[in-house]
Amino acid sequence: MSGQRIIPELDVADLGASLxxxxxxxxxxxxxxRPEEKFAFLDLEGAQLMLQEGAGPGRRFRTAPLEHPYGRGxxxxxxxxxxxxxxxxVRAGGFQIVLPFEERxxxxxxTEAGNGQFVVADPDGYLLRFFTxxxxxxxRS
Numbered sequence: 001m002s003g004q005r006i007i008p009e010l011d012v013a014d015l016g017a018s019l020x021x022x023x024x025x026x027x028x029x030x031x032x033x034r035p036e037e038k039f040a041f042l043d044l045e046g047a048q049l050m051l052q053e054g055a056g057p058g059r060r061f062r063t064a065p066l067e068h069p070y071g072r073g074x075x076x077x078x079x080x081x082x083x084x085x086x087x088x089x090v091r092a093g094g095f096q097i098v099l100p101f102e103e104r105x106x107x108x109x110x111t112e113a114g115n116g117q118f119v120v121a122d123p124d125g126y127l128l129r130f131f132t133x134x135x136x137x138x139x140r141s
Contacts, residue, residue, distance in 0.1 A: 008076060009050035010126055011066055015040060017123045018051050025093045026086065026128075047078045069125020076128050083116050083132040096121040103134060111136045 012018040015038045022028040028042040028049070038053035054066050080086060087101045099119035105112040114134030119127055 004048050007048045007050060009052060009061075010124070011054035011060075011062070011070065012051050012124050013054060013066075013068070013070075014123070015051060015053040021093075021095070021123050022049070022051070025089050025095070027089075044078065045080050047080075049076075069121065071124070071126035074127070075119060076126065078128060078130050080130055080132060083118065083130050086130055087118050090118075090120050095123075098127055099129070105134075105137070105140075107139060108136075110139050112139050 019030070019040060022042055022044075023030060026044060028044045031041045031043050031048075033040040040051045042049045042051065054060075084101065091097065097118060098121055099117070101116065101118040103114060103116050105114045113136050115131040116134055117129055117131035119129045121127055
C-alpha cells in the first residue's frame with residue numbers, strides 16, 4: 001500500500017474485462033495482483049484503486065447482493081494530466097459516456113475552481129469523473 005488515506009475497492013463482475021478498461025483504455029498501471037483471489041491494485045497518476053471479482057474467492061465486504069449497475073449513488077472524481085486525450089480514447093472504445101466533456105466552474109468561497117471533465121461508466125456501471133484543473137478565477141455572480 002502507498003500511504004493514500006482512502007483507496008476504493010470495487011467488486012467487479014469480470015476482472016479481465018475491468019482490467020481491459022482500466023489498463024487498456026484509461027491507462028492505469030497494475031501495481032500488484034493476487035490472481036488466486038481475482039484481485040488487482042491499480043494506479044493512475046497517483047490515484048489508486050483496488051478491483052476484486054465479485055464471484056471470485058477472497059473476502060467480501062457487502063451489505064446487499066450486487067446488481068448492475070454497481071456503485072449506484074457514487075461517482076469517483078479522478079484528476080489526470082490529459083483529460084481530453086482520455087476522453088477521446090474512451091469514446092473510441094465505445095464506452096458509455098454519462099456526461100460528455102465540458103468545462104465547468106465550481107464556487108469555492110470567493111473564487112471558482114475550473115475543471116475540464118467528463119463522466120464515463122466502467123464495465124460494471126461505476127461512474128468515473130475524470131478531470132484536469134483549469135485553475136481558479138474570481139467568483140462570478
